[in-house]
Every structure is written in C-alpha cells, then in structure tokens.
Amino acid sequence: MGSRAGRKQRWCTQTLTPLMEGPDPEMQEEGNKKESSWEAIREWFRTQKGLSATNFSMSVYGNIPAKRQDLRLLLGVLGCPLAPIPLVNHPIHHIRVKDIPIETSTAHYIIQQYLAASGCLKQQKCAKNMYATGSVKMICCETEISSGKNVKSLGTRSGESGCFVVWQMLPGMWSLELVVGDNNVIAGSDGKTIWRHTSWLGTHAAKGPQRPLRRIIQGLDPKTTASLFAKAQCLGEKRIGDDECFVLKVCADRAAVMERNEGPAEVIRHVLYGYFCQKSGLLIYLEDSHLTRVQSQENDIFYSETTIGSSIGDYRDVDGVLIAHQGRSIATIFRVGELSVQHSRTRMEEIWRIDDVVFNVPGLSMDSFIPPADILDNVHSPSI
Numbered sequence: 178m179g180s181r182a183g184r185k186q187r188w189c190t191q192t193l194t195p196l197m198e199g200p201d202p203e204m205q206e207e208g209n210k211k212e213s214s215w216e217a218i219r220e221w222f223r224t225q226k227g228l229s230a231t232n233f234s235m236s237v238y239g240n241i242p243a244k245r246q247d248l249r250l251l252l253g254v255l256g257c258p259l260a261p262i263p264l265v266n267h268p269i270h271h272i273r274v275k276d277i278p279i280e281t282s283t284a285h286y287i288i289q290q291y292l293a294a295s296g297c298l299k300q301q302k303c304a305k306n307m308y309a310t311g312s313v314k315m316i317c318c319e320t321e322i323s324s325g326k327n328v329k330s331l332g333t334r335s336g337e338s339g340c341f342v343v344w345q346m347l348p349g350m351w352s353l354e355l356v357v358g359d360n361n362v363i364a365g366s367d368g369k370t371i372w373r374h375t376s377w378l379g380t381h382a383a384k385g386p387q388r389p390l391r392r393i394i395q396g397l398d399p400k401t402t403a404s405l406f407a408k409a410q411c412l413g414e415k416r417i418g419d420d421e422c423f424v425l426k427v428c429a430d431r432a433a434v435m436e437r438n439e440g441p442a443e444v445i446r447h448v449l450y451g452y453f454c455q456k457s458g459l460l461i462y463l464e465d466s467h468l469t470r471v472q473s474q475e476n477d478i479f480y481s482e483t484t485i486g487s488s489i490g491d492y493r494d495v496d497g498v499l500i501a502h503q504g505r506s507i508a509t510i511f512r513v514g515e516l517s518v519q520h521s522r523t524r525m526e527e528i529w530r531i532d533d534v535v536f537n538v539p540g541l542s543m544d545s546f547i548p549p550a551d552i553l554d555n556v557h558s559p560s561i
Contacts, residue, residue, distance in 0.1 A: 247317040248337055248358060249377055251525045254508045255315070257353050257364040257373060258485060260394055261429045261447035261465050262405045263386040264349060280410040284425045287411060287453050288403050294458030295399035296498045304496075304536040306346040309397055314338050315357050316526040324519045343392060344538075350546040351390050364390070367546045380549055385437035395463060396489045396501020397534070402460060406451055415452065417462045417488075422452040441472040459499065463487045478515040483508065495534045502531040 292298050315338075320331045339357030352365040364373040371383035394402040409427040416422070429447040437444045445468045452462035466484040473479070491502040506527045513520035 244317065244335055245358075245360075247332060247335075247525075248315065248360060249375075250523075251315050251317055251508075251527075252355070252357060252360055252362055252375070254483060254510065254525060255485070255506055255527045256355055256357075256362040256375075258391045259371065259383065259388040260391050260405055261388070261449045261467065262427055263388050263429075263433055264401065265404050265407045278410070280412075281408070283411040283423075284406060284409040287423050287425060288406050288409070290458040291453055291460060292399060292403050294499070295492075296494070297399050297403075300497060303347075303400075304498075306344070306536070306538055306541045307398065308345075308533075308535045308538045308541075309343045309531055310340070310533045311343075311529055311531040312338065312340045313355070313357065313530075314528045316528070318523050318525050320521055320523040322519065322521045341392075343390070343397070344541065344545065345393060345398065346541060346543070346546065349387050349389070350543065351393060352546055353390060353392065365546055365548065366390075367543070367548055370548050370552060372548045372552045374549065380551055382552055383437075384439055386433050391465070391485070395487050395504055395506075395529075396460065396492070397531070399460075399498065402451075405449065409451070412450075414455070417452050417454075420457075420461060421455045422461065423455060425451045425453065443470045444468075445470055457492075459492055460501075461489055463489060477517075479517075480513055480515070482511045484511075496536050498536075500531065500534050504529055 289298075314336050316334055316336045318332045319334060322329045322331065337358040339355065341353060341355040344352040349368040350366055353363070355362040359376075361376050362373065363375075364371070366372075366387065368387065371387065372380060373383070374380045389398075389401050389405070394405060396402075406425050406427055409425040412424040412426050414421060415424050427449050429449075434444050434447055447467035448465060450464040451460055452464075453459065454461045464484065464486040466482060468480060468482045470478065470480055485506055485508045487504055487506040489501045489504045491504075492499040493502050494500075506529070508525050508527075510523040510525075511520065512522075
C-alpha cells in the first residue's frame with residue numbers, strides 16, 4: 178500500500194464516465210480514448226453484427242488483436258463487478274421476523290444458519306479489516322451469433338493467468354488490484370465513492386448507491402454476504418452438483434436501479450440469487466443477473482443481459498471464520514435487438530483461488546482507500 182501515492186501520480190486525468198458493469202472494450206487504438214464508456218459497448222455491438230457476415234479469420238478489431246480485445250471484455254465483466262444490492266445499516270440478526278411473509282422469515286432463518294456455520298456468530302470481536310491475495314485464470318470469450326436460421330460461433334477458448342490483491346475496511350471501504358497478462362484493473366471505494374481505473378479506459382466513477390465488491394461476497398466476507406440477503410425471499414430448494422440447497426432471491430429496488438442509469442443506458446433490473454447448502458449451511462453458489470436497455474447512435478435499441486454464476490468452495494478456517502478459498506465464475510452476455518431477429522450470446526470464465534487471508538492488518542487506515550485525485554476533483558467541484 179506504500180506505493181499508492183506514486184501510482185496515483187501516473188494516472189491520466191480525464192473526464193469521468195460511469196463505471197460499467199457490462200462489457201467496456203476499447204474499439205480504437207490505445208491512444209484514442211472514447212468520450213464515454215457506453216460508446217464502446219455500442220461499437221462492440223455493431224462489430225458483433227458485422228462479424229456475422231464477414232470472415233473472422235482476420236482476428237482483429239480495428240488495430241487491436243482479437244485476443245487482447247476479448248481479454249479486455251472479460252476483465253470489464255468479471256474483473257471487478259459490484260454486488261446488486263446496497264449494504265444495509267442494521268445487523269442481520271436484529272431484523273424482526275414477526276408478522277412477515279413465510280418466504281421472508283424462512284430466508285432469515287437460512288441466513289442465521291449461514292452465519293453460524295461460517296463461525297461469525299461465535300466471534301468474540303469483529304474484524305476491523307481484511308487483506309486477501311489470490312490468483313486467477315481468465316478464459317476468453319466464445320460468442321454465438323444467431324440470425325434466425327443460422328448460428329455462427331466466433332472466438333476460441335484461450336486463457337490468461339493473473340493475480341489480485343483485495344483490501345477491505347468496514348464499513349464499505351475496499352480496494353482491488355488485478356493484473357492479467359499486460360492488462361491491469363484497479364478499483365476501490367472510500368465508503369462514499371466507487372471508482373475504477375483500467376489501463377485502456379482510464380479512470381471512471383460509479384453511479385448509484387454504495388455496493389460491495391462482488392469478489393468479496395464470494396466467500397471472503399460472510400457478514401457482508403448475509404447483509405445483502407436481509408430482505409431476501411426463499412424460493413425453495415434446488416440441487417447444485419451433489420448438494421441440496423435452499424435458494425434465496427433478493428432484487429435491487431427500483432429507486433436504487435434508476436440511480437445507476439446514464440445517457441443511452443438504462444438499467445432495468447438487477448437480481449441476486451444465493452444457494453445455501455442444506456447440509457453445511459454454507460453458500461456454495463451465487464448468481465446475479467442484470468438487464469440493461471441501450472440506445473445506439475443510429476437510434477437502434479438493444480437489450481443486454483449479463484448473468485454471472487459463481488461456484489464457491491474449499492472453505493477453510495481463518496481465525497475462527499470459514500473462508501472460501503477457490504471457485505469458478507461463468508459470465509454470459511445475451512444481446513438482442515428490439516426490432517431484429519439477430520441475437521448474440523457471449524460466454525467467458527474465471528477460475529480463482531485465494532492464497533492468503535489476514536484479518537486486522539496493523540496500520541491499515543481510511544487513508545489507504547482515498548480515491549484518485551481526478552475522482553476527488555470531480556466530486557468536489559461546483560456544478561456549472
């Protein structure tokens with residue numbers, strides 16, 4: 178963390194645009210930044226349509242090799258996605274279950290079992306902060322494009338390995354550094370502002386309420402995970418692999434979703450599902466799906482639904498708390514035009530492993546989570 182100040186000075190100051198949770202590939206040369214991240218997704222959609230009618234063997238989008246472009250798309254989706262639901266202020270165990278629907282009270286009971294199984298209820302002291310390191314393997318995109326009768330497959334299953342570091346300090350402060358190949362993603366939150374910096378798009382701020390990093394709720398922080406399901410409903414049971422699970426569902430409320438709208442992109446819904454093993458009580462599968470409506474420069478309208486499903490396992494005891502140490506996430510992006518029979522489905526994958534977890538790191542303070550200078554200048558500048 179001692180190198181943060183030096184790293185900030187190397188970042189380029191530029192107009193801030195919203196942090197996208199969908200794909201955000203750069204379609205131009207690296208020196209030519211787009212004015213808006215959503216311009217990239219429009220261009221990528223147009224390119225997808227064009228590829229269905231051309232020879233893909235060229236393997237180049239503009240002047241950027243397809244393999245690098247696919248990796249950037251993958252990092253834009255799986256690098257640092259946020260959880261759908263803002264954090265609640267009250268502890269999950271203080272929620273009253275009297276006179277509430279049976280689906281909600283059942284979900285509350287399942288979450289209590291999860292907290293007990295993970296060891297959180299018997300903790301003498303709450304951890305003030307956390308540090309985790311891990312490794313990832315990103316497997317690039319495979320895209321199917323359908324134009325009615327014909328289906329064309331594009332891309333290959335090529336992989337890149339990398340590593341990441343996550344820091345967290347309650348409430349709501351976190352930092353992530355992820356490096357895969359020659360690309361890096363740096364993101365963080367000081368509890369008020371969420372931001373992201375990539376080596377190909379620069380620095381961007383997130384709109385909407387404060388939400389935790391999805392990577393943290395994939396078995397790294399059971400208490401934060403439990404708080405996201407404070408208003409969940411139990412949908413019933415489902416088998417995941419060899420395990421019978423209870424399925425909980427929680428939706429982001431409409432007001433929180435609307436705060437995330439920007440320009441041509443309108444987020445319609447964002448839903449989170451948790452699958453809790455009946456035998457162990459632990460979370461073994463997490464899935465979220467969000468649907469976005471985007472209008473192109475030619476006034477074409479298309480819908481993009483991004484679904485990320487994460488298998489979570491290898492729980493190990495760390496200072497009395499069971500922490501998941503490995504997993505696999507598969508993201509699927511489904512796009513369809515409002516007035517077109519053509520649609521595309523892109524699939525990408527991440528295999529991750531946690532190498533080290535430490536609680537209550539000495540010397541970690543709020544100053545470690547200060548956003549980049551250009552983010553702060555934009556937030557504190559007077560409106561024109």
